[in-house]
Every structure is written in structure tokens, then in C-alpha cells.
Amino acid sequence: MNLLTQIRSLFEPALTALAPDKAKVPDYLAAIKPAANAEHGDYQANMAMALAKALNRPKEAQQVAKEIVAALPANEMLEPPTVAGPGFINLRLKSDFLAKALQAVATDPKLGVPPAAKPRTFVIDLSGPNVAKPLHVGHLRSTIIGDALVRILRFLGHRVEGDNHLGDWGTQFGILLYGYKNHRDDAAFKADPVRELARLYVTIKKQFKKEDDEEDGPTDDPIKKACQEETAKLHAGDPENVALWKLFMPACLEMLRPIYERLDVKIDHALGESFYNPMLPGVVEDMLARGIASESKGAIVIPNAKGVVPRTEEEQKKEEPPAIIRKRDGAFTYTTTDLATIKYRMDTWKPDAMLYVVGAPQALHFKTLFAQARRWGYAAVEFQHLQFGSMLEPVTKKKYSTSGGGAPELDTLLNDAARLGRQRFEESVAERRAHGHEVSDLDTTEVSRIVEAIGVGAVKYADLCQNRTTDYVFDVEKMTSTVGNTATYMQYAYARCRAIFRKGEIDEARFRASPPPVLVTHAAERALALQLLRFPEAVENAAAEYLPHLITAYLWDLAKSYSVFFENCPVLKAETPELKDSRLLLVDLVGRVIKQALDLLGIRVVERM
Numbered sequence: 001m002n003l004l005t006q007i008r009s010l011f012e013p014a015l016t017a018l019a020p021d022k023a024k025v026p027d028y029l030a031a032i033k034p035a036a037n038a039e040h041g042d043y044q045a046n047m048a049m050a051l052a053k054a055l056n057r058p059k060e061a062q063q064v065a066k067e068i069v070a071a072l073p074a075n076e077m078l079e080p081p082t083v084a085g086p087g088f089i090n091l092r093l094k095s096d097f098l099a100k101a102l103q104a105v106a107t108d109p110k111l112g113v114p115p116a117a118k119p120r121t122f123v124i125d126l127s128g129p130n131v132a133k134p135l136h137v138g139h140l141r142s143t144i145i146g147d148a149l150v151r152i153l154r155f156l157g158h159r160v161e162g163d164n165h166l167g168d169w170g171t172q173f174g175i176l177l178y179g180y181k182n183h184r185d186d187a188a189f190k191a192d193p194v195r196e197l198a199r200l201y202v203t204i205k206k207q208f209k210k211e212d213d214e215e216d217g218p219t220d221d222p223i224k225k226a227c228q229e230e231t232a233k234l235h236a237g238d239p240e241n242v243a244l245w246k247l248f249m250p251a252c253l254e255m256l257r258p259i260y261e262r263l264d265v266k267i268d269h270a271l272g273e274s275f276y277n278p279m280l281p282g283v284v285e286d287m288l289a290r291g292i293a294s295e296s297k298g299a300i301v302i303p304n305a306k307g308v309v310p311r312t313e314e315e316q317k318k319e320e321p322p323a324i325i326r327k328r329d330g331a332f333t334y335t336t337t338d339l340a341t342i343k344y345r346m347d348t349w350k351p352d353a354m355l356y357v358v359g360a361p362q363a364l365h366f367k368t369l370f371a372q373a374r375r376w377g378y379a380a381v382e383f384q385h386l387q388f389g390s391m392l393e394p395v396t397k398k399k400y401s402t403s404g405g406g407a408p409e410l411d412t413l414l415n416d417a418a419r420l421g422r423q424r425f426e427e428s429v430a431e432r433r434a435h436g437h438e439v440s441d442l443d444t445t446e447v448s449r450i451v452e453a454i455g456v457g458a459v460k461y462a463d464l465c466q467n468r469t470t471d472y473v474f475d476v477e478k479m480t481s482t483v484g485n486t487a488t489y490m491q492y493a494y495a496r497c498r499a500i501f502r503k504g505e506i507d508e509a510r511f512r513a514s515p516p517p518v519l520v521t522h523a524a525e526r527a528l529a530l531q532l533l534r535f536p537e538a539v540e541n542a543a544a545e546y547l548p549h550l551i552t553a554y555l556w557d558l559a560k561s562y563s564v565f566f567e568n569c570p571v572l573k574a575e576t577p578e579l580k581d582s583r584l585l586l587v588d589l590v591g592r593v594i595k596q597a598l599d600l601l602g603i604r605v606v607e608r609m
């Protein structure tokens, strides 16, 4: 149950009765929000001012607020609302209602989150690394954010097809082909093809005049040009290059596998660019036949889409270019492949929405692509480019270089985090021992499981915990901090919940199968109960706006309420057995909600830390 939705449904008939223009009711309902200041109540309804204006009684907002309150149906949910200031309606949930609602949540495996009223089908385009080179940090962000969105939408009952649009056919293969033909070490390739290809990639990139140059266009750089020619031969079906491509692919995919495994990310499909290659001529012909594309100086071009309103200033500055779908030399482009991909996805999964989790530099590409796809006939589907900012290097606070040599490999980043995870774990054990607590020795596999969960969790959480569009500094120290809004802190909070049950030798199953009544005897208990009931709001908002950080923000609030509760309300030493049971139920729910919320972000918990 979503509290906010419930409250809105109490207000809806009252507002419909009072509003002169019924079409405005959704706007009025949207003005019911969680109270910014807990002293004013739990929620606040701020539509009286707008409604008073609509009723031509602009000076009587306070009176209108009272009329709204008087028109609310009798209910078990709210204390009598109060009207403050110019017409704010302050809402406070009855403690009795909170207690009963929470008891119901305890028996729900989804912890109160209702299934989507209208389940939709989503295709999420995530990760999309260029497989012939070491995975760089930009793809880490796409993988982590994309996976979180897959999990969140699926949890709400939507159908989600995750698709890894691998760059397995482009420029980088030219680099490998050129490198393999001119610089290969046969023995090294035989012993470890993955490593040898990675070496060749870096070696050749270093020979480019500008190492970072990834542009596809004409060049006067002889090495780059030679690489481009290898790519062109591959695309033209040259038997030698095609055979080498087939030889390289398994090694390239093998470079990625351990990273996905380590990140705990499973992507349903991996239909890379090469998959669409046979469909490209058909796309161009169809575009020509429908008069969407035309010939221009030997190339096939889709002209500038008219009537597309730029959304940001940056977009406004750049004039939307026409898209080339077949170059003069006959080569197809990134756009042609993306158009073929859209058609394939529509034919195969008939999605309602296609979400692309790709870095901000591709904004123009996607804006143009979506406009073309709509003109091509895919007008009803929701296309979204879910952009994200850059990951910045901790010392210089600048972007990581994307070239093969400069950016640290992902494994290195994850190893750094796991190393600090181990340090945190050892500190915590030492500290507890110093305080005279008994800490049992864990075997080494258990310890590695814990430090890996801390390390990988820290990296993911740091990525997810701010608005995805902002840049952030990859600061492992901060990520694994045990204070503040980090995965480590949440994992601690979870382990602390579990420790209470261990210490009291209590089986939590009883609290889930037939939960005891919740007693609200202290402000901290009430605040915690309310926070637990707000989990559905967090998940639904994160899904509606495609913003996973709304879940981490929720977790942070929950952890804070839990900490206040923990300081003020003894659990195992509660005054009565009933109170002890009630508080154990709260503790169990905190643990379950943290675990579930972290799972939606792809982060593991551990039973002890």
C-alpha cells in the first residue's frame, strides 16, 4: 500500500465535488506531499490556494481549506486535519492505523509494494561496452544504473527485457585486426588470447597521433587510417577479417564475463551491433521507399527532423544534424544499426517503452534517432535517453581518459574497493572485541564473501546514490565509509538487525507468519513505523522517474529513523514481553526493507559484519 496514493484517494471525491473544473483535480491531488517538516505532520495538502483562485475566492484560501477538510470522508487513516497559514492542510496518520498497516506489511513478501496497476513492457538498453577493448568506467555506470532500473521495474510487476547492445562490430575491431596482423605475439595469443588482444589494443591506440581519437571520419593519421581500412574490409565480408572476427569474439566476450559476474549483473540479451548487420540494407531501402531518407552527394541521409523541440540549452545550441544512414563508400552507421535495433525490438517484444542508459555525450544521437524512429512509424512507444554524468578521477577531479591506457580497468577499481572493504571489516571486528563483545572467527571464504559484498556494494551505491545526471568523484575511501549515506552503512544497519535476533536467540519466522501487534509508545517508534510504510512510495517514484537515487535517499531516511529508535527504545530489554515483540517486529522489518531496497539496487547484504 502506498500511503500517498491512499491519502489522495480520500481527497479525490472531496476535490471533485468542490472544483469548478474537474480536469484540474489531478493537479490538486499532486499538491499532497510528504511534509517537509515533521512538526507539521506526516503529509501536507497544499491545493487550497489554487482551488480558492479557481473558485474566484482568492482571499478565502483558508476557508476553502476548511471546506476541503469538511468534505473528506470518514476514515480510519487520518487524525482530524488542521489548517495552517494561508491554507495549508496538515495531515497526520493515526498511530493505530500505522500499527495495523505495518502488521499487514510484515506478512507481505513485497513489503507493502503493490504491483503496478498497468504493467508495461520495457526494453532497457544497458551496459553496451565496445567488446574489443577493456571496459571503461562509462560502461560501469550504464551497467549499474541500467541493472537497478531492470530490478526496480520488474519488482513492480512490469515485463522487462534487458538488452546489452554490444559494440562488437565497430572501429575497435579494425584496431584489433590491424594489431593482430602486424604486432601479434603468437605464443601469447595461444596462451591467453584475452590478454594478448587487450595488449594489442593498447599498443595500437598508443601509435595513434591522438590517443583519445575515437572519431570515425576521414583522417590523416596513417595508423588510424589502416585500422579503418581493416574495419571496412570486415564490413565488406572479407573472408580473412571475418574469420579473425570470429576468432576474436569469444576472447572478447570472455573479457567481460568475470566483470558482470563480479557485479552480479545478468543481462537477458546481448544482441550486439554485429547481430543487426544483415538487416541494415533493408532499413535503408525501407527508409528510401517511404520517402523518409533521400540521396545526397552519394550518401543516404535522413534530413533534419523538423518540429522537434530541444529540451536543454545545450541541445538548442547544437543544431540537429541530418543523419547519415549509408555513407558514400557504402558503409552503414551507428544510427542505421540503432534503427534496425528499434525495429527488431518492436517486432520481437512489442515494448511500451525503450530506455537507453547511455552517457550524456550521446544526447544528440538519441534525440535524432528517436525523431527518426517516430517518423518511421514508431510513434506510440516511449523513447527515453536516460543519461548520466561522468565518473571523475579522485586526484585531478577530471574525467577518466577513455583511451586504452589511461583509464583504470574496472577490476582495479573493484579491487581497491574490496581492499577497503576488508579493512572496514577488520576494524569492526577489532573494535567489537575491544568492547568486550564476543566475535566468532569466520572462515576465509565467508570473510571474502563479506568483503566482496562491501567492496562491490560500495561502488554501486556511490554510483546510484546521487541524481544520475551529475558527475561524481570515484573516491573509494568515502564510498566505504561507515558513517553517512553509503552501502557500507546500510549493510551495517542490516547486520545489526540480524545480530539482535541472533543475540536474543529468536526465530524471525514467527514475526513474518503471524506478526504480533505493533505498539506505538514512543515518538521514535512512530517515526520508524511511518518510514517503513513509505517504502512503496520510494519504489514507485524511482520507477516513475527512472531515478534509482530516490531509493537510496529513502534508505538514508530509514537508517536515520532506525538509529534514533535504536538509541531510545530498548528491544531485547523492553519493559514488557508485548513491547519486546512489537519492537522485534520493527527491527525485523527494517532488516527486510533494507535488504529488499539494496537488492533493487543490485547490492548484497551479509548476515554479519
Ligand code: ARG
Binding pocket: 125, 127, 128, 129, 130, 165, 166, 167, 338, 341, 356, 358
Ligand atoms: N557501444 C556504445 C558506446 O560505447 C553504447 C551503446 C548504446 N546503445 C545503443 N543502442 N546505441 O558508445
